[in-house]
Amino acid sequence: MIWKKPINIDELNRMGVNTMAALLGIRFTGSSDNSLIAEMPVDHRTHQPAGVLHGGASVALAETMGSVASFMCLENDMIPVGLEINANHVRPVATGYVIGTVTPLHIGARTHVWNIKIENKEGKLICASRLTTAIIPRPK
Secondary structure (H helix, E strand, O other): OOOOOOOOHHHHHHHOOOOHHHHHOOEEEEEOOOOEEEEEEOOOOOEOOOOOEOHHHHHHHHHHHHHHHHHHOOOOOEEEEEEEEEEEEOOOOOOOEEEEEEEEEEEOOOEEEEEEEEEOOOOOEEEEEEEEEEEEEOOO
């Protein structure tokens, strides 16, 4: 197991109150020994003008998931901050929900690298993303 803090889905969702995650409707829904799962609605909050999922919303989901995963792998005196993120948007989606799964590619002392796969409810890939976080001391 990679987690240094206990995984409690209700607590993960409380972390998102009054953040971009709440504005976009991002909710954590599950976990395993090395992954977290979250969902995000595809609606007026996450659409681009053409009526399909905005790429930036997918990236916000990916960064939220990777940052929370990093945070759960750290001791209390350290925090993750985004260093780099990329995304390949491979399929449009206009309604419903997308489901993200985040898994580690590297968990080091100074950086973490996360793979985030975003799919539709049928399991078709919508977006493939990778997030690198820098691990820094919590500001005092």
